Amino acid sequence: MKILGTICARGGSKGVRNKNIRDLNGKPLIYYTIDVMKKWGKADRIICSTDSPEIARMADEYGAETPFMRPPELATDTAPKIPVIQHALRFCEKEYDEIYDVVMDLDPTSPIRTTHDIDAVLDEFVRSKAKVLYSVTEAKKNPYFNMVELDAGGNAHLSKASAGEVFRRQDAPKVYSMNGSIYCYDRNYLIDAKSLHCDRERVYVMDEVSSVEIDREIDFKFIEFLLSSGSFKFE
Known part of the structure; x- marks a missing residue:
């Protein structure tokens, strides 16, 4: 099985300024993702897709390849991620004559x-014959119990109706939040995919701590605490 590892790191960031290269416990944020991919050891190549020369320099320094700069049209605030990964895949297959x-x-x-975590994702991906498998965590709110939508008249209604009224969150169907950590794609599906979602889509459930995404300053501080206190190990 030939595996392409991708790490997509755009230069601009609105929530936490320059977060991909910001120092986190003595290393830039992007280091941790490159390092765990290297320690995993099953990717034939680790490619960083970025529009930032500084991110590219750091990615090279820590062991990823940056054989191209991401095209401007794929580096905007509104650019979806699937085309970014497709661009990296097509470039590598052509440049290195590899499928x-x-x-x-x-x-x-x-x-x-x-x-x-990465091993478990790959194992389930292969076992289930999925086209796409991504990591999730159990959602804190549940549309069958404590999430509402407003109708045209301004009245609130549960987002999803169940067969009977749900009085406790524990009794509602389980729902999950995509945590943005790990995505595994079948190459033949990905190459022309228009969406992440498809007819053979699986998930890998991670715990709440492992699912923290850095969108705000407080997220950065929390992860900084975990790493500096020695509370988390990457292997």
Whole structure:
């Protein structure tokens, strides 16, 4: 099985300024994702897709390849991620004359993951014959119990109706939040995909701590505490 590892790291960031290269416990944030991919050891190549020369320099320094700069049209605030990964896949297959079976994409803004997590994702991906498999965590709110939508008249209604009224969150159907940490794609599906979602889509459940995404300053501080206190190990 030939695996392409991808790490997509855009230079601009609105929530936490320059977060991909910001120092986190003595290393830039992107280091942790490159390092765990290297320690995992099953990716034939680790490619960083970025529009930032500084991110590219750091990615090279820590062991990823940056054989191209991301095109401007794929580096905007509104650019979806699927075309970014497709661009990296097509570039590598043409440049290196290689055809991959699987693309394993790790997001640098969700750095709390282990080599075991990546292994478990790949194992389930192969076992289930999925086209796409991504990591999730159990959602804190549940549309069957404590999430509402407003109708045209301004009245609130539960987002999803169940067969009977749900009085406790524990009795509602389980729902999950995508945590942005790990995405695994079948190459033949990904190459022309218009969406992440498809008819053979699976998930890998991670715990709440491992699912923290750095969108706000407080997220950065929390992960900084975990790493500096020695509370988390990447292997």
